[in-house]
Amino acid sequence: MTDKVKGRECWIDVAKGIGIILVVLGHVTRNENLIRIIYSFHMPLFFFLGGWIINRNCGKNIINKQYIKKKFTNLILPFFEYRIILVLYWYIFEYRFRELDVGPIWFLPVMFFSYMIISFIMPYIKSTNAKRVVFLFFALLVIVGLLFRQYVYKLNIVLLNEVYVNSIRVLTGCSWMTAGMKANDYIINSKKVNCGLVFGITAIVCIVLSFVNGDVSLFNLQFGKSYVLYFLEGICGITAVLIVSKVISSNRLIEYLGQSSMIIMAFHEPIKRVLFFVYDAVVTKFVVEGTHEVIRTTVTGSVILTTITLVVCISVVYIFRKLIEKLPDNKWCEMLFAFMK
Template sequence: MEDRIGWVDYAKGICIILVVMLHAVHNVEYLLNGQGWMRPIVEFAYPFRIPDFFLIAGLFLSRSIHGPVTDYIDRKIVHFIYFYTLWVTLQLGILEFGTLTSSPLYFAKIWLMSFIEPTNSLWFVHMLLVFYAVTWLVRNVPVWIVLLGALILQSLYQLVIIDTGWNVVDRFCNRYVYFYIGYAFAPQIFAFAKRAAKYPLLGLGGLLIWAVLNWWMVQHEMHYMFLTSFVMGIAGATAVCVVSALLSRFRWAGFLRYCGRNSIVIYLTYAFPLAFMLRFVLPRTGAPFGDVGLATALTLAFCVGLPLLFHACVRHTSMRILYERPQWASLTHHLRRRALRADGAL
């Protein structure tokens, strides 16, 4: 299991860096009115960046989905409600501080709407909550029926037949199929990654072929098209699994694995260093040496490094509740206390 966890950490590290890179590239290039050398990387990763993130998120779901209902609700529903509520409050309170002070009622409206229509960088956490809830509801439905339904929803979204304007619904239709594949086919995915690690030359050859095809298809914008978008998403997620399996075998990219093990830390926090760079640093300095790509790379490093450094500083203090759910926010903890009171033990 250690090898499995190892390659999953590498995969999560790759995904979280690609996600932060996307936001850094778009925002820095817009601010500096130029295009840098990191843009092609973002475009190359577009077909599989989010699909792989959701596929990885579903891998270990089978361990808990058929267990006690209260444990599942606590670990997969209450858990994400806690972090989403905490961090959306922090993000809006700090990044929209002017609105908070000038119009508290309007700020409260924005805050409440964020639970119905998440438009900030935390939408992934919100979407995971929905995915976990839906998957529990359909846990006893035959896999092929749910998978077929998810594929149909994704196809209807790509054909613009489903276009509600409500991001929660649209994202669910477009992305749930990847999460469900991660959950339903986890044993096959783990076995595939294990085999990939045993045959590095074969894996590298397959990655080269995939990379060429993926780049060609991106250049022809096939990642926006019906069917090819799904194929590219699955192929890219498979490629990330192969890369991660190879990295876990040779163990020379420890920082990438560390990022994966702390991907939630980076994801929850990166909006703050990004806002700092965009509002206070780059408007004053511009692109270092006139290189927009360098400005983007420095912003990316800051947005990944600062959350990890901050986490290292607070993880043994009371502020660890920013990244570790405390007992008072645990459903099972309160249920145990209630049971103990009923037994007269408290």
């Protein structure tokens, strides 16, 4: 493996690491301004990076039995394993206190089907113009699909609603993946461009547009006032993250977060709730109005709680990975613990 490829992989892991930090922060905080900014681009970032990575296969026929099996093992199998673990955890500890939900792992099957669609049309995407057309095609499909949302919901058919919602998510994911494919690292690598200036401009534009466009959430199919603004703010936020990632280039801690992003995505919610319970049990004995709900409304408090949550997540992941290393090296163990990759 060349140094160039290593460097490229390092900064992509850094970008994923920044992305998962923002995901956890977005779920921890109750600061509405912070949530609005983070949600404007944090989930699109992962689809964008997926497209950026797969871009090397443009014009090639990559979808085959081996490719599908690999993506299934990396995304769908962990999804079911996470689901089983989280349901068991909920049944043992939480069923009296909260309703069961799918949690952040909804992202995994959406990513899988987005990969399948993009891989299927990959042989026909050979030029920048082709990528532009495909991007516009997927974006148009989403816009048309959203126009029929109220009619689909009026039918009140659970299965149809689920198919509709996930179809819009997948098509939006395809749009972001195509945007990632179309993107290149000219701005990040070019010596003619001041990275600090570009970061400042894109970050400011992202923040401004996030307030102009309103609430955004791919999970809830919220795209603000305009789908166009949704993509503009997302592109600006993603560009800012990519510039920071390229400048950092390599950081073992953030890279580890990026490499463990899927595991953290799945388990940070229950870890967060346990942390809140412990925090309230300890802090409220000394501070009357110091519950986690109070501290979550502040940026500083949210960052502190997010940091602690991530430290616990990393510690748990590290310990389990060390234990798994001692297990026999066979396909059954590999499948059983696919969620720990």
